Amino acid sequence: xxxxxxxxxxxxxxxxxxxxxxxxxxxxxxxxxxxxxxxxxxxxxxxxxxxxxxxxxxxxxxxxxxxxxxxxxxxxxxxxxxxxxxxxxxxxxxxxxxxxxxxxxxxxxxxxxxxxxxxxxxxxxxxxxxxxxxxxxxxxxxxxxxxxxxxxxxxxxxxxxxxxxxxxxxxxxxxxxxx
Numbered sequence: 001x002x003x004x005x006x007x008x009x010x011x012x013x014x015x016x017x018x019x020x021x022x023x024x025x026x027x028x029x030x031x032x033x034x035x036x037x038x039x040x041x042x043x044x045x046x047x048x049x050x051x052x053x054x055x056x057x058x059x060x061x062x063x064x065x066x067x068x069x070x071x072x073x074x075x076x077x078x079x080x081x082x083x084x085x086x087x088x089x090x091x092x093x094x095x096x097x098x099x100x101x102x103x104x105x106x107x108x109x110x111x112x113x114x115x116x117x118x119x120x121x122x123x124x125x126x127x128x129x130x131x132x133x134x135x136x137x138x139x140x141x142x143x144x145x146x147x148x149x150x151x152x153x154x155x156x157x158x159x160x161x162x163x164x165x166x167x168x169x170x171x172x173x174x175x176x177x178x179x
Contacts, residue, residue, distance in 0.1 A: 037051065039064060045137075048064040048065065049065050058098045070088070082118070083124075084123075
């Protein structure tokens with residue numbers, strides 16, 4: 001897997017994630033970008049994982065989810081017991097139906113999940129998660145700053161919160177015309 005880290009290991013380039021006009025209005029939270037989806041908090045004590053985009057469509061939350069929350073959620077599946085993506089829905093504050101599946105794909109790409117041998121629609125925990133976490137926290141990364149608040153909602157390293165709201169849809173039933 002390729003990493004999106006700076007080739008200059010001593011680099012501490014700050015790259016804002018917002019347009020210049022937004023930077024003057026919002027407080028920023030410093031984090032370390034370690035690769036596509038993995039961030040370390042500024043003190044390098046914890047990891048955050050975020051779904052940053054998808055190519056096929058569908059809503060998802062860009063909230064930063066604590067890796068330890070994912071570990072706790074999947075703790076009972078460490079024995080190799082298969083599980084469905086829906087198990088991961090509780091690691092998000094946002095309730096998009098796609099969140100669990102998208103974070104499962106990220107965990108597959110990171111080598112932390114694999115397809116269950118007897119059910120292609122299920123997953124199994126693989127790899128040494130504590131060693132992976134330790135290795136990621138040791139990555140050089142690139143220091144960036146992310147908005148502390150987006151659309152009036154506080155972002156932070158203590159609590160996961162969504163960084164965008166999904167459009168609310170209402171179901172309308174057409175009125176039948178009398179015959």
